[in-house]
Amino acid sequence: MRAWLRQHRRALAGAVAKLAAQKSAAVLNALVIGIALSLPAGGYAVLASLRPLTLGATLEPQLSVFLRPEAKRADAEALAARLRGDPRVRSLRLVPREQALKELEAVQGLAEVVAALNRNPLPDALVLRPQETDAAALESLAAELRGLPVVGHVQADAAWARRLAALAGTARLAIALLAALLAVGLVAITFNTIRLQILTQRAEIEISRLIGATDTFIRRPFFYLGALQGLAGGLVALAILWGGLAALNVGVEELAASYGAAFRLAFLPPGDAAAVAVFSGVLGWLGAYLSVSKYLREID
Amino acid sequence: MISFSAVAKRYPGGHEALAGVSFALEAGEFAFVAGHSGAGKSTLLKLIPAIERPSSGAVLVNGQNVGALKPAAIPYLRRNLGLVFQDQKLLYDRSVIDNVLLPLGFGGLHPREAARRARAALDKVGLAAREKASPIQLSGGEQQRLAIARAVVNRPAILIADEPTANLDAASASAILGIFAAFNQVGVTVLVATHDEALIGRFAKRVLRLAAGRLAA
Numbered sequence: 405m406r407a408w409l410r411q412h413r414r415a416l417a418g419a420v421a422k423l424a425a426q427k428s429a430a431v432l433n434a435l436v437i438g439i440a441l442s443l444p445a446g447g448y449a450v451l452a453s454l455r456p457l458t459l460g461a462t463l464e465p466q467l468s469v470f471l472r473p474e475a476k477r478a479d480a481e482a483l484a485a486r487l488r489g490d491p492r493v494r495s496l497r498l499v500p501r502e503q504a505l506k507e508l509e510a511v512q513g514l515a516e517v518v519a520a521l522n523r524n525p526l527p528d529a530l531v532l533r534p535q536e537t538d539a540a541a542l543e544s545l546a547a548e549l550r551g552l553p554v555v556g557h558v559q560a561d562a563a564w565a566r567r568l569a570a571l572a573g574t575a576r577l578a579i580a581l582l583a584a585l586l587a588v589g590l591v592a593i594t595f596n597t598i599r600l601q602i603l604t605q606r607a608e609i610e611i612s613r614l615i616g617a618t619d620t621f622i623r624r625p626f627f628y629l630g631a632l633q634g635l636a637g638g639l640v641a642l643a644i645l646w647g648g649l650a651a652l653n654v655g656v657e658e659l660a661a662s663y664g665a666a667f668r669l670a671f672l673p674p675g676d677a678a679a680v681a682v683f684s685g686v687l688g689w690l691g692a693y694l695s696v697s698k699y700l701r702e703i704d
Numbered sequence: 705m706i707s708f709s710a711v712a713k714r715y716p717g718g719h720e721a722l723a724g725v726s727f728a729l730e731a732g733e734f735a736f737v738a739g740h741s742g743a744g745k746s747t748l749l750k751l752i753p754a755i756e757r758p759s760s761g762a763v764l765v766n767g768q769n770v771g772a773l774k775p776a777a778i779p780y781l782r783r784n785l786g787l788v789f790q791d792q793k794l795l796y797d798r799s800v801i802d803n804v805l806l807p808l809g810f811g812g813l814h815p816r817e818a819a820r821r822a823r824a825a826l827d828k829v830g831l832a833a834r835e836k837a838s839p840i841q842l843s844g845g846e847q848q849r850l851a852i853a854r855a856v857v858n859r860p861a862i863l864i865a866d867e868p869t870a871n872l873d874a875a876s877a878s879a880i881l882g883i884f885a886a887f888n889q890v891g892v893t894v895l896v897a898t899h900d901e902a903l904i905g906r907f908a909k910r911v912l913r914l915a916a917g918r919l920a921a
Contacts, residue, residue, distance in 0.1 A: 411812040
């Protein structure tokens with residue numbers, strides 16, 4: 405066990421020394437990997453930042469149920485009570501016509517219009533959030549409510565929700581595809597750099613095998629080299645992402661402020677950031693594995 | 705310790721390097737493998753550490769049929785053999801002592817113990833003072849001695865050398881053979897291939913004489 409740990413420590417130290425000995429090549433490799441990985445990582449971060457917005461009150465699927473103007477308050481309360489007991493309804497809010505008018509008054513520029521009305525033209529309304537947010541469930545609930553005699557109009561925000569979900573899904577898929585492509589690219593880059601490294605150490609590998617080194621022993625430093633290179637690339641990607649988001653946020657915050665909102669693109673949460681670095685390291689290891697295995701097969 | 709029974713080796717393409725070779729080497733023996741170049745000396749030596757595998761027949765080392773070893777077992781066989789190659793196979797990008805340390809790393813030996821053993825091996829071949837030198841700075845005879853130090857650093861029971869005195873003057877060659885004789889005296893089994901009949905004549909040892917891949921009686 406001690407000997408085994410010692411061998412790993414030596415292999416790791418050897419890999420670090422090799423990277424240090426070829427600083428410029430190592431830096432360039434880390435840059436190439438980092439730039440490639442920063443694209444999907446950045447896409448993911450932007451998407452993650454947008455998610456709270458898309459899940460916000462205005463865009464979450466909901467049904468607005470407007471009662472007929474001649475319906476009585478008691479009808480509205482009875483319907484609200486009935487729907488609250490419905491398992492398909494997650495939450496429900498009764499908006500009495502007086503409150504609706506007050507809310508309308510509060511909207512800038514509409515106070516005078518409201519004052520000019522001699523009676524409240526607004527009906528009582530129910531705003532409900534369904535348990536199931538998929539379009540089909542929303543539509544069927546809306547259709548059922550439309551059939552009730554006290555209901556004048558039902559407005560489903562399903563179309564909005566559907567478009568948004570489709571858009572988010574497409575973006576996620578595009579990022580996943582990009583990530584997969586670049587992951588393959590990263591493996592190829594590592595494969596190639598490790599191959600070059602192997603070729604410079606051809607004599608050492610040949611002699612070591614002749615005098616009793618196992619293939620495991622020969623592979624080990626290259627595994628570390630590949631993993632370290634991947635890890636370095638992952639860290640560069642995170643640095644690029646951090647810097648890129650900071651630069652974008654200058655403009656984004658200004659834009660959001662002009663809408664009276666506070667919004668900024670957030671960096672990846674620590675767990676996701678660590679995952680990017682680890683994933684990159686694993687890909688580097690994989691590239692090294694393929695490269696060394698191929699070489700050892702060739703010389704057999 | 706080493707035994708060949710009816711060993712033949714044909715290389716791809718049909719060249720028959722060895723045919724019907726049988727002999728046994730006892731523990732602690734010292735033997736020369738003699739013959740002209742192309743007689744099959746190198747092939748015979750390469751069969752012992754399983755660098756080559758016999759086409760037919762059996763090569764036993766310590767009772768183990770090395771021709772039938774799984775690839776994963778071969779490194780462990782080689783660690784118990786001291787191998788001196790015809791072209792020495794030194795690493796010129798590192799120091800003398802680092803060359804000797806190379807095989808000690810495979811087993812994960814403690815660095816201090818490894819350094820101690822490497823110095824002891826260099827001391828035995830008379831290179832103790834050159835440990836920091838580069839192999840390029842060494843003379844031909846010194847490079848050969850370095851190759852021997854690396855071969856014996858794991859304290860093998862068997863030492864196998866392929867033409868260790870090629871390109872050396874007579875004095876250096878005798879010195880190299882003297883080192884092998886010294887190891888033999890402390891119990892190491894030694895097998896040396898050479899085409900240098902004068903050298904063989906100076907050491908009264910057993911001679912396995914190869915001619916066209918066959919052992920002459």
